[in-house]
Structures are given as structure tokens and as C-alpha cells.
Amino acid sequence: MECAKCGRELKDEKSRQRGxxxxxxxxxxxxxxxxxxxxxxxxxxxxxxRN
Structure with a gap:
């Protein structure tokens, strides 16, 4: 899975969950x-x- 912003490979689970x-x-x-x-x-x- 790749980062939605920069396209680098996402290596840890938390990053993959966030994208x-x-x-x-x-x-x-x-x-x-x-x-x-x-x-x-x-x-x-x-x-x-407004005042």
C-alpha cells in the first residue's frame, strides 16, 4: 500500500490504516x-x- 500524498510505500500498520x-x-x-x-x-x- 502506498501513501495517498507522496506515493511511498507504507511500512507500518498505523500508516496503512490512515493511508x-x-x-x-x-x-x-x-x-x-x-x-x-x-x-x-x-x-x-x-x-x-457586526458590533
Missing amino acids: YGPVCWKKIQKAKEEQQHESTEDEIRFEKG
């Missing part, structure tokens, strides 16, 4: 956190604009 190797998984999680943080900042700006 991503450990390095790609960390990158994906970091991107999700950054996106969530940006969404929260946008919501705060929107709320301030």
Missing part, C-alpha cells in the same frame, strides 16, 4: 490546524464588524 506515512500525516494535520486557526480569525473579524 498516509508519518511525515505526510504530520503535514496534513498541521495544514488542518492552520486552516482552522484562519477560520477562527475570520469569524472574530466578522463578529467585530
Whole structure:
């Protein structure tokens, strides 16, 4: 089985279950956190604009 992001072979069971190797998984999680943080900042700006 290969990583869905980079195509490298997945060697351990946890990676195979996720579909991503450990390095790609960390990158994906970091991107999700950054996106969530940006969404929260946008919501705060929107709320301030409504007041």
C-alpha cells in the first residue's frame, strides 16, 4: 500500500490504516490546524464588524 500524498510505500500498520506515512500525516494535520486557526480569525473579524 502506498501513501495517498507522496506515493511511498507504507511500512507500518498505523500508516496503512490512515493511508498516509508519518511525515505526510504530520503535514496534513498541521495544514488542518492552520486552516482552522484562519477560520477562527475570520469569524472574530466578522463578529467585530457586526458590533
